[in-house]
Amino acid sequence: EDWNYHCGSEHGAFGSLAHFTPGVSNRLGPALSYPEYLAKAQLETYESHRAMFEAYSRNKYTSTGVVQWMLNNGWPQFMWHLYDSYLDAGGAFYGAKKAMEPLQLIYSYQDHSIWLVNSRYMPSPALVARAELYGLDGKQLYHSGAIELPWGIEADGTQQVAHIHPWPGAAQRAGGGGSGNDDNATVLLRLLLLDKASGTELARNEYWVPARLDEYTLGGWMEWANMSHYSDMSDLAQLARLDPPLAVHWQTMADADDPTRSLTTIKLSNPSAEVAFFTHIRLLDHDGSDILPAMWEDNFVVLLLSGEARELRVTWRTTDGPVANVEATPYNEVAGEAKAAGATVVVR
Incomplete structure (x- = not known):
């Protein structure tokens, strides 16, 4: 009841988490603890x-447009915001931020095509795109090689630059030999966009892709979809915990652009043999409380392979401030944690 109180009007369609939790549970597996529920909700x-x-x-x-309701809310609430009343930005904010980078590669779930989108009112320089697919064990399943775009992309333009074919698992489903990846396994996709002249990384976009997409019919205005099949990505909860854990090094200095602000640079390194998935990073003060608001250039880091930084x-x-600690928590460390400890409470 306390959670529902912080949703919407009790007399409206969104007065509880009843429309949200089934999607979390069916797609990612039931949450066995409150921290696990929150981690899965951020992922969703x-x-x-x-x-x-x-x-x-x-x-x-x-397209005619898109409406995001809404930017923020004035009191603690579980929905309706990109950042909350404490000015803390969650998964919705950073997912939207990633999508709206001025120059970005995006993945089309329907046909496994890769698109380049330029939201700037000027053409880009010559570019190179790369697409890489990994299993949850970190093994590479596909690499596109260098996709050269010598003329870049026009101002405010969109264009298809690649198509991943065959998709891992497709050959097995057709009766062939395939790539060796489990037909039902979730895969991890990394898209990189580089400046051709300098090799500088201009954009990065990373996805977790199910073997079978959601299937549904739309319910109409202000209603949720009628699901006939949920994508199964519950295997993400079985990702191995990192041993050793992520290494976090950080330093703080004055922000040269604003004398009232400080700038902290953080280096995340993955010394383990496992994949670090969807890592949430927090700045903490001496009391262990979040320093808010904090303007991150990126957060909820989707993919950090073994040996990467x-x-x-x-x-x-x-x-x-000052910053007393920087906490980096991968999804691996939270999802499935309660199950491993023998917990029996299921968040519904």
């Missing part, structure tokens, strides 16, 4: 909000 909202804005961006010259920057009001 990142995926859904990114897809919404990417779909519009790809089809912007044949990522460097991220975040700015925050100097008066809210």
Whole structure:
């Protein structure tokens, strides 16, 4: 009841989590603890909000528009926001942010095609795109090689640049030899966009893709979809925990662009043999509370393979600090954790 109180009006269609939890449970597996439920909810909202804005961006010259309701809310609430009343941005915010980067590669779930979207009002330089597929064990299943785009892309343009075929598992389903990947396994897709002249990374987009997509009919205005099949990505909860864990190194300095703010640079490294998936990073003060608001260039890092490292920057009001700790928690560490401990409480 406490959770429902922080949804919407008790007399409306969104007065509880009853329309949200079935999707989480059927697609990602039932949550056996509150932290696991929250981690899976962040994963769901990142995926859904990114897809919404990417779909519009790809089809912007044949689409009428898209409405996101809403930006934020004035008190603690489980829905209706990209960032909450504490000014904390969750999966929905960073999924939308990823989709709306000015120059980005996006994946089409329907036909496994890769699209380049330019939202700037100027043409791009010459580019190189790459697509890589990995199993949940971190083994590479596919690599496109360098997809050269010597003329770049026109201002405010969209174009298809690649098509991943055959998709892993397709040959087995057709009775052939296939790629060796489990037909029913979720796969991890990485898209990279580089400046051809310098090799500088311009954009990165990473996905978790089920073997079979959701199947549904739309319920109409202000109603949810009628599901006939949920995608099964419950194997994400079986990702091995990292041993050793992620290494986190960070340093803070004054923000050269704003004397009232500080800049913290964080380097995440994965020394384990496993995949670090959907890592949430938090700035903490001496009391262990989040430093908010914090303006991250990226968060909920989707994919960090064995031996890889990522460097991220975040700015925050100097008066809210100092930073006492930086916490990085992969989905691996939360999903399935309660099950491993023998918990029996299921969040419904």
